Amino acid sequence: MRQVLLGARVFTGEHILDGHAVVLEAERIVAVVPRHEAPVGVTARTLPSESLLVPGFIDLQVNGAGGVLFNESPTVDAALAIATTMRRTGTTGLLPTFITDAPDLTARACEAASEAMARPGGGVLGIHLEGPFISPGRAGVHAPRYIRQPEASDLESLTALAERLSRAGGRLLMTLAPERVEDTFLRRLSDAGAVLFAGHTAASFERTLESIAAGVRGFTHLFNAMPPVLNRQPGPVMAGFSADEAWCGVIVDGHHVHPANLRQLLKAKPRGKVLLVTDAMPPVGTHETTFTLYGHTILRRDGRLVTEDGTLAGADIDMSAAVRNCIHLLGVPLEEALRMASLYPAQVLGLEGRLGMLAAGHRADLTLLREDLSVQATWVGGIEQWH
Known part of the structure; x- marks a missing residue:
C-alpha cells in the first residue's frame, strides 16, 4: 500500500527541505518530492508542522535497554526487546552488542542475533561482538577470565558468521585489540x-x-579503554586522529570523554568519519537504578553507570540524547549531528545504499522529531509507531 507523509520538514540526509512529502510503498521509500507533486488518491498522513522527519538512527553498540542485557539473555526475544526499547528514542536499526564472555554464550548470541535480523520490522542489523580478543590491561568491565587470543577454530566460525550475515543483508562488527591478533x-x-x-x-x-x-x-x-596520549607514546587514540580513512565511534554523554577532546577530534577528522554510539545498558528506557553484569551490581548514578569501585560500565544514554549533546556540548550543526546518528553508521556497515537517508529505494526507516529533538514517532521498514 502506498502512503504519503506530509506536513513536517524533511531532512534527507543531505538537506533540510520545507514543503516536501515522503512517499512510501510497503517497506520502501518511493520518492521525496515537493508537496504539490505528491500522488493523489493514496493514504496521506499529515504530520505536525513543527516536526522534522529524519533518517532513522542507527546504533552500532547497544549492550542492553528496557531492563534487558544481551549478555544475560542471549536470545531472539532479548535482541528484539532491546530494539523495541531503543526505537522509542529514535533508533530504527541497531547491533545488539555481546561483550567478552564464555564461548558457548557467545555462539548463542550470534545465532539469536542472526534469527532476530530476519524478523520484519525488528530493527536488528546483525551483531557487535565486543571481545574476547582484547587487552587484559584495558578490559574495563569485561571479565578477565574470558579474555583470550584467537584460535584457528575462531577464524573459521567468525568468517562463516560474517559471510552468513552479509548474505542476509546484515553485518558482524567485531571489536578487538590489534596487538592481540595477527594481520592474517x-x-x-x-x-x-x-x-x-x-x-x-x-x-x-x-x-x-x-x-x-x-x-x-x-x-x-x-578514548575509552585505551591508554592516554603521551609525548613519546601516541597510542591508538592518536592513530584514530591520524588515519583519515578510519571511522571513530564516540559516546557523547558528557561523562565518557571530555567535550574538548571530542571537539578536537571533529576538527581533525574528515567529515563523515566520526559517528555516535550509545554503549547503552539495561537501565536505558527504564527507571531502574541497578543491574547485574557478570554477577556484580552496576549502579546508576548521576547519568553514569558504574561498578562499586567507580569503573564506567556502559552508558546511560540513548541516540536522541546523543544527538542533542552533539549540538549543545560540541557545537555540531543539526544536520551533521543527525548524520552522525544515521548516515555515517550506515556507511560503516556498508549499508548506505538502503539505510541512513531519505531517498528513493531506501528502506522506510524514519524518525519524527519534535522541535526539542525528542522523538515523536518512528517507522521501521514502513511499520509506523507513535511514542
Missing part, C-alpha cells in the same frame, strides 16, 4: 565481510596503523 586474522575476517574496530586496546601507534592497513576500519568508543 584481520585480513581473513575483513575479506569475509566483517567490520573490524580497534577497542579495549593498549596497541602502539605503529601497530594500530598496521592493523588499519590489514583491515581494521575504525575505533570502538575512541
Whole structure:
C-alpha cells in the first residue's frame, strides 16, 4: 500500500527541505518530492508542522535497554526487546552488542542475533561482538577470565558468521585489540565481510596503523579503554586522529570523554568519519537504578553507570540524547549531528545504499522529531509507531 507523509520538514540526509512529502510503498521509500507533486488518491498522513522527519538512527553498540542485557539473555526475544526499547528514542536499526564472555554464550548470541535480523520490522542489523580478543590491561568491565587470543577454530566460525550475515543483508562488527591478533586474522575476517574496530586496546601507534592497513576500519568508543596520549607514546587514540580513512565511534554523554577532546577530534577528522554510539545498558528506557553484569551490581548514578569501585560500565544514554549533546556540548550543526546518528553508521556497515537517508529505494526507516529533538514517532521498514 502506498502512503504519503506530509506536513513536517524533511531532512534527507543531505538537506533540510520545507514543503516536501515522503512517499512510501510497503517497506520502501518511493520518492521525496515537493508537496504539490505528491500522488493523489493514496493514504496521506499529515504530520505536525513543527516536526522534522529524519533518517532513522542507527546504533552500532547497544549492550542492553528496557531492563534487558544481551549478555544475560542471549536470545531472539532479548535482541528484539532491546530494539523495541531503543526505537522509542529514535533508533530504527541497531547491533545488539555481546561483550567478552564464555564461548558457548557467545555462539548463542550470534545465532539469536542472526534469527532476530530476519524478523520484519525488528530493527536488528546483525551483531557487535565486543571481545574476547582484547587487552587484559584495558578490559574495563569485561571479565578477565574470558579474555583470550584467537584460535584457528575462531577464524573459521567468525568468517562463516560474517559471510552468513552479509548474505542476509546484515553485518558482524567485531571489536578487538590489534596487538592481540595477527594481520592474517584481520585480513581473513575483513575479506569475509566483517567490520573490524580497534577497542579495549593498549596497541602502539605503529601497530594500530598496521592493523588499519590489514583491515581494521575504525575505533570502538575512541578514548575509552585505551591508554592516554603521551609525548613519546601516541597510542591508538592518536592513530584514530591520524588515519583519515578510519571511522571513530564516540559516546557523547558528557561523562565518557571530555567535550574538548571530542571537539578536537571533529576538527581533525574528515567529515563523515566520526559517528555516535550509545554503549547503552539495561537501565536505558527504564527507571531502574541497578543491574547485574557478570554477577556484580552496576549502579546508576548521576547519568553514569558504574561498578562499586567507580569503573564506567556502559552508558546511560540513548541516540536522541546523543544527538542533542552533539549540538549543545560540541557545537555540531543539526544536520551533521543527525548524520552522525544515521548516515555515517550506515556507511560503516556498508549499508548506505538502503539505510541512513531519505531517498528513493531506501528502506522506510524514519524518525519524527519534535522541535526539542525528542522523538515523536518512528517507522521501521514502513511499520509506523507513535511514542
